[in-house]
Amino acid sequence: MEKLFLKINGNEIEVEPGLTVLQVAKSFGIDIPTLCHHDQLSPIGACRLCVVETKQGTLQPACTLPATQGLEVETESPRVVEARKFILNLLFAERNHYCMFCEASGDCELQNMGYRYGIDHFAFSPYQTKFPTDFSHKYILLEHNRCILCRRCIRACSDLAGHYVLGMVNRGAHTMLSPDMESPLKASSCVSCGACAQVCPTGSLADKIGAFRGKADEMTKTKSVCANCSVGCGILAFTKANHLIKIWGEWESPVNHGILCELGRFSPLNEKRKRVLQPIIRQEGRREVISYQDAIKKATQKLKEAKNPGGIISPKTTNEALEAFNILFSTSLQSKNTGLMESYNEKAVKLSADGCLEDILIANAVVLYKVDPSTSHGVVASWVKKAVTKGAYLYIVTDEENSLSFYATETFKTSEADKLVNTLENSKKVVVILNPQVESADLEILKKVKAVFLPLYKSANSLGAIKKGLNGFFEKSDVALIVASDFSGDGNLLASLQDVSYLIVISNFVSPLTERANLIIPSATWLETSGTFTNLEGKTQDVSSIMEAPEGVKTDKAIIEDFMKALG
Amino acid sequence: MKNEEVGQLIKEYKETGEPLLTLLHKIQNLIPHNHLPAEVLKKVSRELKIPVSSLYSTASFYSMFSLKPRGKHIIRVCSSPPCKLEEYDSLIEAIGEKLNLSIGETTCDGQFTLEEQSCLGLCSLASVMMVDNDIYKNVTVTQLPEILDTYVEE
């Protein structure tokens, strides 16, 4: 393709076609200030802060101006600087921007621009009308008084996350940001994905927990992967003094491109469960704290003496821990009696060989087969909504309410699931999102559909575990080891432990399962663990420890290795 | 709420691919208080699968749509510069006195709403005002009571 030559601030620059002046400038290290622009969002040219001066003497917004052959621009000419100052003055005077009272102070892009251009007083008398502040939402604060109407939140909510909750109402000076029909956020269709708060340049949409806890600059940022479902979204965690302050979606992640769901963004901040911090043994009805070494000794001794030692592991632990677990049983204990805390239909697993989340976005038809991803796999729901907005048909097979039925072209009862086959006959690209616990009869129907299949496993590393031969509980055991991560143990699991006479549980939290245990060993949570998870597409991704585990608390892998060492 | 009629309009919309603004105009004309109630917009959103925020955003942009109930009769006084050169100020004042009404408000009895209107292209007949679909030209304060009285219900 033909190269373009342009001049920025007098320097000749050679670039590929198809870029904006802002993109070009950025790639050459020239910093043009922006507010309504965000790298992940399509530019709208609303704030006009990024104006640059052309050779013809016009001021043009760099964020929307295409780089064209022979273009010459100045990015900090006196006229440009004057105009920017004026625009900032207008913004500071549009609503209430007394920064010292603002939760975003320090992290606010408007404030930073104010410093950059030396705005130290109000050139216009600030606007006196007070807008209501919306405190209704559990996690997100909407403070209209700080809003600069840049619409980053709207574009993130709609174009990136597919939720279309936010919009602009009214026009001109009366323009306001509005969830749905000017509803309080809590009562709106907001699904708490938090994308809006992540992109808001001011303190107008902020995450309540993270607000008032200091500047992002002073926090430690760690890239990792969300462990709350099998999608495996990339996250960027902000911590300060080993406290988790906020979680962002990682823009670079090929899985979620920066989008998260409520579980991923907010549930870790809201953790209220009681940690297990020391090994505990129950003897003759009494509970006693014992040392870690003693706990390992006791546990391995019990396992060694067992007639039929068994092990069940959580699909939320890393591949490395799973492998160690497999070796522990196969080699050290010579037992095949292992299982997983979840069980899946193997045939459903096999259907899916090449499914990929991106397929949803380019599908002509999407099927939700006995699944409702909104609450369990939020980002999948996002992708489905985006596909439908782009024109894909959505078919839902369910006997229950489905939170995506608003978007559905047609909903089938499970008894009429076979209608899918005809309905989909003419669709070019079909993606079937299914519950991998479906029955074989369902699979008979699905096999007739030419499609890409995406089984929504429950947990972050379910597929990693299945691939290592772990699926479903063991049959029978007298001494059992359960590596529980944060699982609390449901009725089924507890029932399958009926015959177990000695139960060893490695767990993050106090739970019904630890209540049932004879020996409890504390373990590090995923936030405190490094390793890998395999997501539902089969992508194996790095998990990094975001925080340090409490003293003396080790990761599953380390604990299992200590078991092996003790067993020799 | 005129649920059935609204449903019928939406059905026609789907069949003919009629434009959205026309649909909203038609619905608004149907509703006794000359507005687009929230429930109706929700219904449109559901049936046409347009996110409710987008619909609301669109509806709130245009001055001919109202999201709040309005009076039975809508008085629109042209407030564009050419008309303002003529009788605009005194008309607004006189309407205010007669009906106890200012711009954007509705009388307590729900009879009249007063609104500003941008140029109707009748500037050579300024001042211009409309009551519902009736246009009045060269309006002066003296004619006002007579004009308004024709709309007051006995």
Place this chain on the structure above:
Amino acid sequence: MKIYRLHVLLSTDSRSILRGALEVETKLKEEIIKKGLENEVQILRTGGWGIEEGVQLTVYPGGLIYVINNVEDIPYLVEEHFLKGRPVKKLMYEIDAPAKVEMTAPIEEEIMKKQTRIILRNVGLINPEDIKEYIAHDGYQALAQVLSTMTPEQVISEIKASELSGRGGAGFPTGFKWELTAKAPAKPKYIICNADEGEPGTFKDRVIMEGDPHSIIESMAIAAYAVGANKGFIYVRGEYDLSIDRLNIAIKQSKEIGLLGNNILGTNFDFDVEVRIGAGSYVCGEETALMESLEGKRGEPRSKPPYPSTEGLWAKPTVINNVETLANIPLIILKGAEWYKGLGVEGSRGTKVFTLFGDVNAKGVIEVPFGFTLKELIYEIGYGIKGGKNLKLVQLGGSSGSFITPEHLDVPIDWNSVRKIGAGQGSGAILVLDETRCVIDFLKNLLAFFNHESCGKCVPCRVGLPKALDLLNRVTSGNVEIDELGFMEELANVMKNTSFCGLGQAAANQILESLKYFKSEFINHIETGYCPANKCGRL
């Protein structure tokens, strides 16, 4: 076919209807029957002549114009003129001028003498609700000629050769616009007629739509053929009820006789037009905002480039033209580009429709070739300033137009000459303000209009306008330092240079021009509280 002795053209545009045209019609029919003239006199509905009084009747042969202000005059008129053949002088159209013009020639000629009607050729002459009358006046001849004898390229080169330029405000050469769209590879393509006419003081498009709707449809079909489009939209502002009705009737009639639809005139050219209506938003006249609105969204402008000619409606190549621009097309085709170029002046070919109003004696719609001066338009065609007062200011081109002060009255109105004095002719509205008007009050009204219509997308316009209004209110209340006028100017400059679309830029221009020409009036307001109109009421 019946042969009538007299044809009475009755104006039934929206203004005339307001003035009782329908009552006049009923009464006329009654009287004609009473006098047994129903086989001799035919009543035909037409658009308006651009006379701003009463209901107009034009009687042929002779072309005498009557203005009826009172239906009670009709029996006398019917008896005298229709029955006895004696024109009724007291009902004839006269101009309310200080020195009464003595009418020598038939009056039709008097008001038309200086005008050249190309765009308005049929307005007032034909019944806009009857396609047969349009056809009888050479209607759809141009389309037939284009489809049967010209290639799309030939059509475009003819339009280019005519040097027709856009009448929507910016004056972009129409032929080039069509060519860009014709060359754009993407499909389908669209033709849009911009009939959003919201510019305060502008009503030329309404007059055309109400008086000659078929000319728009014919022109759109020609444009569609030239660029390879099969679908057109006429976006009419929601307030223009009568225009909407007449366009819909016209479309229906054209479809019925196969001038729209598939295989038009037996060729393989298909074209269809739909009327789409706005809902009250001035900025929707801006071409990209209009497209957003057509797509059912908020009418906010899009960034340009990409321009509509390559990425317009639904991101497809789109030609968008103003109503008046389109109305020129059929005659250019029929009479040729050379003939068209003979009208007007270098750089501005053809005629222009102006709307003349404010403090002038004769208000209305006029069509003249480019190159007339404002002096001619105001003092000759408009019969001067009301009450013999002095002129203070002309606002040319509507609220987003330019201020022309008396010293520039001799500048001819064409693109180049007007540009030379730093102005623009915009939509062709001519608002005349006499010496008793207050500029600051006027400016406040202008800014209030823009503030009401700003879409709110960009900061300079959304926030700048309320701040400028604040400042102006402080000027009229005397609560401001003189040097804050400099600040106001700076604000206006930033708004002008950085606003997203023409609305914010035009608003800023009003501030700059007020300050440029009438600074002393600002200072007077601030220092002494003196207001020439006694309007800014400060004790």
